[in-house]
Every structure is written in structure tokens, then in C-alpha cells.
Amino acid sequence: MNTPPAEVYRITLADSGEAFPCTARQNVLAAMESLGRKGIPVGCRGGGCGICRVQVLGSGGYRTLKMSRAQVSVEDAAAGICLACKLIPERDLTVRALGLLRKAIM
Amino acid sequence: MSFSGVMRPGHCSIRVMEMEPALTHYVERLGLIKTGEDRQGRVYLKAWDEHDVFSIVLREADAPGMDYMGFKVHSSADLDRFEVDLRAYGLAVERMPAGELKGCGHRIRFTIPSGHSIELYAEKERVGNGLGYRNPHPWPEGLKGMKVYRYDHCLLYGPRVPDVADLFTGVLGFNLTERVVTPDQSMIGAFFSCSNKAHDIAFIEHPEPNKFHHASFMLMTWEEVLHAADIMGMHEISIDIGPTRHGITRGRTIYFFDPSGNRNEVFCGDYTWYPDRDPITWDTEQLGRAIFYHDRKLNENFLSVVT
Numbered sequence: 001m002n003t004p005p006a007e008v009y010r011i012t013l014a015d016s017g018e019a020f021p022c023t024a025r026q027n028v029l030a031a032m033e034s035l036g037r038k039g040i041p042v043g044c045r046g047g048g049c050g051i052c053r054v055q056v057l058g059s060g061g062y063r064t065l066k067m068s069r070a071q072v073s074v075e076d077a078a079a080g081i082c083l084a085c086k087l088i089p090e091r092d093l094t095v096r097a098l099g100l101l102r103k104a105i106m
Numbered sequence: 107m108s109f110s111g112v113m114r115p116g117h118c119s120i121r122v123m124e125m126e127p128a129l130t131h132y133v134e135r136l137g138l139i140k141t142g143e144d145r146q147g148r149v150y151l152k153a154w155d156e157h158d159v160f161s162i163v164l165r166e167a168d169a170p171g172m173d174y175m176g177f178k179v180h181s182s183a184d185l186d187r188f189e190v191d192l193r194a195y196g197l198a199v200e201r202m203p204a205g206e207l208k209g210c211g212h213r214i215r216f217t218i219p220s221g222h223s224i225e226l227y228a229e230k231e232r233v234g235n236g237l238g239y240r241n242p243h244p245w246p247e248g249l250k251g252m253k254v255y256r257y258d259h260c261l262l263y264g265p266r267v268p269d270v271a272d273l274f275t276g277v278l279g280f281n282l283t284e285r286v287v288t289p290d291q292s293m294i295g296a297f298f299s300c301s302n303k304a305h306d307i308a309f310i311e312h313p314e315p316n317k318f319h320h321a322s323f324m325l326m327t328w329e330e331v332l333h334a335a336d337i338m339g340m341h342e343i344s345i346d347i348g349p350t351r352h353g354i355t356r357g358r359t360i361y362f363f364d365p366s367g368n369r370n371e372v373f374c375g376d377y378t379w380y381p382d383r384d385p386i387t388w389d390t391e392q393l394g395r396a397i398f399y400h401d402r403k404l405n406e407n408f409l410s411v412v413t
Contacts, residue, residue, distance in 0.1 A: 043411040045344035047123065048170040048367020051411055066123045068367065068413070070169035
């Protein structure tokens, strides 16, 4: 069975200006990874570890699936902060990657 | 060898953000068997070749991670002795009444220097592995997914690994089997056995306390590890790394994630530990090979992605 084509949005990374397409059926991190693109660090892909924290610039135009409260507080969410692996676009988005890989040893 | 004191990893309580996808993951994909749930909504699971009623407890919460890991001790006398010894060591010990976890006898719980909650208990309802104890078949039919045999160990991240080692070896009677040391010989990784296994619990130094790196489930063969990887492909399970080989413990492994971002491992083939062996030491300059023997480098997630 064919599923109808999904709307395609443009995701722009604020720091590098690089952009990639993401459909309304994908999360932003999966869209980036599936095209072999970089710019947002990839962790668990399950909304748990916080490595792919981003801030969506501008207001609205996206929805998020369940994310760890330890990584995204209510205040964070109000400021447009979310995890890219749980971010579904509803318009073209510009996002800034926030999550830095923390080195544990040495 | 004879068993006394701490016998084996007995349970692990894992927080998940949504129960339904978690159950699909742990039951349909890993092949754990649901054995019960309680009034709090916690779900109890066991691997098929375990004889006690549960080993994994799933609890729905707004952030993933591990609540506690429990070890079964040989006897009630051992449990009482450990309670006395842990208090004498200076730790606060909390008593959890029998039945607080469904089917489990009373537990003692304490917080170790890395910030993790560890439990000991002596009794748990025994339900067998489904094959019986007289003239059994080698395996049961109808297993699902990866068909993991048992919950095997955890790797935990937190501070004060040398203090954790002092507690596990000095009070709880574990052997240090392998360790990772920096050039100034401070221990930043420690692997412990309470049994014949290369590890029953392991720790890596990390600034943030009480972090969960992974819970591991045992398979028997490399072919089964590859089969598990195929299942991850079929069902779009997030793979961290593998199939590959660990230098430490020699395990053949895949790291992957549950739907809440908790890391799991399936592995086969570590070595047999005996308490008269010398522990193995890894230098941090060889850490890449110690963790991922083929690539000889850490993937960027190994030290940083935890729940």
C-alpha cells in the first residue's frame, strides 16, 4: 500500500547554515542521520540521554514526543528547547544544537 | 567452586517513559517473559532460562535510568551478616519489606559511593525455566525475538570508583577481575565478579552520580548475537555499536537502546573467572582497544551517553 507523500520541511542549523529536508513523519535527528549529515550530536535516539538537545529559533511550528524531564524541563520546553530525536517539524525550522558531548575520563 | 555470600545479579529496576513501547521492546524484541505487574503499575519480567520469578522491573517515570540493582545472596544468614557489615562500614541501610517487590523476600538497600542504589535479598519466588527438573528438554518452544537467556550484569557510571571497589571487594566479597588505570595508576574503571563470570557489575568513573550505562543480557553464540542485530534492523531499534568485540572481558557484543534511551547489551562469550586469578589491568592509553577491540577507539557515545 502506498502512503501519501508527507510534507517536506527544511531544517537549517543556525551555527553552520547547513540545511537538510525532514518530512512531517520523521524526527529531525533521524532526517539528519539518514542523509549522512552532521551538526547535531547523536545519542540514544530515544529522548533519554539529552545529547541531541537543540533550541528551535522562532516560536511554534513543531511538536515533540515524550522526552526525559531530566533533560528538558518545563521551562526549557517553553524556551523552545527540546531533543532533536523527538522533534517533529510542522514548518521550516532553524535549530541551534546545544548538547555538548561530555567526556567522562581524562 | 562453592557459593556463599553474594550469588548473582538478581534484578534491575529500569525507568521507562512509556510502558507500552517498553514492553514491545523487552518482551517482543529481547524475548523476556512478562510474569506479573503490581498495583503501582510496575511490570515484572524474566529471561527464559532464569528460575526466579523476575529479574527486570519496569517502572514508568518521566525520566529514564536505573532505580536500583539487586543481588541475590546465598542465605538469610548471609543477608543478616551483610546488613551488620554494611552498617559497620558506615553505610545507611534501608530495609524493604517482603512483598514490596512482588514475589521477593525482604531486601536491604544502600547507596554506594558512586550514588547508585544497590540491594541484597535472599529469597525470591522460584518458578523454574519452564523445562522442569526431571529429564528436561534443552530449550522451550515459543520464545520471541532475541531469546536472551538471562539478565547478566550492569555497567554503571558515577564518581569514586576506588571507593566503590573497596566496598565491593572488602565488604560484599566480590573479586576485582579487570580494571582501567590512568598513567598515575588511579582506577577509573572496575569490573567485579561475585561468581564464575568475568563480570557481574562494572563501574566507570563519571562526574555525575547514579548514571546508568547499560543492562546486559546473555546469549550463547556469535550467531545469536548476529540474529539479535538482525532483529534490531527489522524493527528499527537504535543501535549504539556492534556487533563487535570487547577487549575487557572478551565479550562479543552489541549495544543498543530501549525506546526511552536506556542502553541495553546482548553479548556472548566472556571467560570463566576463578578467585585465584590475578585481575587484568588496562592502561587508559589502550582504552579504545579495551572497550572496542576491533575499531581500537571509543565511539563518541561510550563515555557520554547515559541515563
